[in-house]
Amino acid sequence: MEFLGYPRPDGQIGVRNHLAIIYTVECAKVVADRIARQFQGTQLFGRRTGCNWSKPVFDKLVALGSHPNVAGVLVVGFGCEYIEATDISAEIAKTGKPVETVMIRASGGTLKSIELGSRLVRQMMLQIETLPRQKMTTSDLVVGMDCSGSDATSGLAANPAVGVASDLLIEAGATVYFFNVWQELLGLGEVLADRAINAEVAERLRERCRSAGNPPVSLGNQRGGLTTYREKAVGALCKGGTKPITGIVEGFRRPSKPGLYLQEFVEGSNEGESDPQCAMAMAAGGAHIVVETTGVGTVTGGIIAPVIKVCGNPQTCALLVDDIDIDASPIMEGEADVVEIGALIYREVLAVADGRLTVTEILGHFED
Amino acid sequence: MRKRTLVLNDRDNVASALTDLQPGEQVPVFGPAGSVQQIQLRQAVPLGHKLAIQAIGCGEVIVKYGMPIGLATQDIKAGEHVHIHNVTGEGMDA
Numbered sequence: 001m002e003f004l005g006y007p008r009p010d011g012q013i014g015v016r017n018h019l020a021i022i023y024t025v026e027c028a029k030v031v032a033d034r035i036a037r038q039f040q041g042t043q044l045f046g047r048r049t050g051c052n053w054s055k056p057v058f059d060k061l062v063a064l065g066s067h068p069n070v071a072g073v074l075v076v077g078f079g080c081e082y083i084e085a086t087d088i089s090a091e092i093a094k095t096g097k098p099v100e101t102v103m104i105r106a107s108g109g110t111l112k113s114i115e116l117g118s119r120l121v122r123q124m125m126l127q128i129e130t131l132p133r134q135k136m137t138t139s140d141l142v143v144g145m146d147c148s149g150s151d152a153t154s155g156l157a158a159n160p161a162v163g164v165a166s167d168l169l170i171e172a173g174a175t176v177y178f179f180n181v182w183q184e185l186l187g188l189g190e191v192l193a194d195r196a197i198n199a200e201v202a203e204r205l206r207e208r209c210r211s212a213g214n215p216p217v218s219l220g221n222q223r224g225g226l227t228t229y230r231e232k233a234v235g236a237l238c239k240g241g242t243k244p245i246t247g248i249v250e251g252f253r254r255p256s257k258p259g260l261y262l263q264e265f266v267e268g269s270n271e272g273e274s275d276p277q278c279a280m281a282m283a284a285g286g287a288h289i290v291v292e293t294t295g296v297g298t299v300t301g302g303i304i305a306p307v308i309k310v311c312g313n314p315q316t317c318a319l320l321v322d323d324i325d326i327d328a329s330p331i332m333e334g335e336a337d338v339v340e341i342g343a344l345i346y347r348e349v350l351a352v353a354d355g356r357l358t359v360t361e362i363l364g365h366f367e368d
Numbered sequence: 369m370r371k372r373t374l375v376l377n378d379r380d381n382v383a384s385a386l387t388d389l390q391p392g393e394q395v396p397v398f399g400p401a402g403s404v405q406q407i408q409l410r411q412a413v414p415l416g417h418k419l420a421i422q423a424i425g426c427g428e429v430i431v432k433y434g435m436p437i438g439l440a441t442q443d444i445k446a447g448e449h450v451h452i453h454n455v456t457g458e459g460m461d462a
Binding site for chain 1: 372384387432437456
């Protein structure tokens with residue numbers, strides 16, 4: 001299947017044409033936010049806590065600014081923080097896209113920085129509007145699969161259906177990341193290693209999952225029907241589908257070969273383990289689009305990569321009807337099967353790649 | 369037709385209940401290649417919980433999603449509730 005994407009000077013191709021505003025430190029956030037508010041549709045994100053040096057955070061911000069869904073970037077720094085805005089800009093500029101920098105202290109403070117930054121953004125936004133489009137296919141796509149707010153329905157409806165979509169995407173030549181926080185991998189070493197494409201990947205997966213034992217299942221989970229930790233872990237894992245595992249996403253580098261990859265947080269790069277942080281991590285790793293399954297429901301989205309919400313709980317779908325893209329609850333009602341909902345999710349991913357806005361995009365849920 | 373059970377993989381020996389199932393009920397369980405077997409519930413199985421769709425011996429693997437998720441701690445008959453009282457998560461490979 002073909003759709004129109006946005007080609008970038010470095011040869012990458014994206015499914016959105018964002019102007020990103022990156023703040024390097026909390027002290028720069030208000031100025032960055034005020035600049036963003038002058039315009040319709042910028043993507044604001046940055047480092048919310050701390051001003052010490054952190055290579056993982058630096059790399060993450062560079063990866064997000066360099067993302068193919070981003071057309072142009074403004075980096076806003078104060079001036080004394082260890083992650084220097086000019087360094088971030090210099091790295092992102094290697095992609096060939098327009099990048100500008102505002103240093104609040106050197107520019108003369110809040111109001112002058114807001115004016116300077118706003119004029120730079122205005123200029124860039126006019127520039128990026130004229131960029132030509134280019135055909136892209138599923139083999140250009142990277143799609144991230146993530147769980148959030150799981151409940152008993154997640155492992156029965158939403159995750160298996162997303163797994164079907166993962167398989168369809170891989171068959172169509174795409175790259176799929178399945179995201180797990182480390183606790184979800186405990187005890188799964190052999191299960192994952194069995195699916196690895198070669199012995200080297202198998203060993204790395206075993207290494208990653210090495211654990212001291214089997215944690216118990218919570219009472220809430222037990223009441224919902226989950227019997228063992230393995231059952232819960234596999235229920236989360238099945239969002240990645242059934243295809244062989246090609247590897248593990250290394251840092252924020254998109255793998256050179258298409259296929260199915262395990263992704264986790266790069267240690268030290270995230271600010272907490274929230275749903276938006278997971279979505280951000282998937283985007284930083286190169287995901288064009290993130291599919292998020294939920295049971296109890298969430299309203300959050302994420303920056304840079306559009307988030308598609310899939311919910312399998314009938315009550316949640318009725319309650320949060322405005323915040324769900326794909327209602328997978330007919331599986332729980334016995335009225336649809338996993339395969340047909342999976343096919344629906346696959347088609348939604350392609351539609352979103354082709355430009356359809358997701359619910360979180362329309363509602364402006366660009367949490368960072 | 370509204371299904372009352374869900375089997376996630378052809379290799380599974382359990383099905384998940386999509387509604388509270390009562391003892392004595394007969395429910396269709398959909399298996400590989402569109403096959404259907406009728407299973408008589410021997411016990412109540414609440415929504416989201418599992419029922420055995422074939423006999424599972426003590427020490428045998430409980431298979432869901434086509435993968436081992438636990439070991440039976442006693443003999444389990446088809447139609448029985450499969451949960452913490454007759455399954456352990458210990459003793460599987462790391």
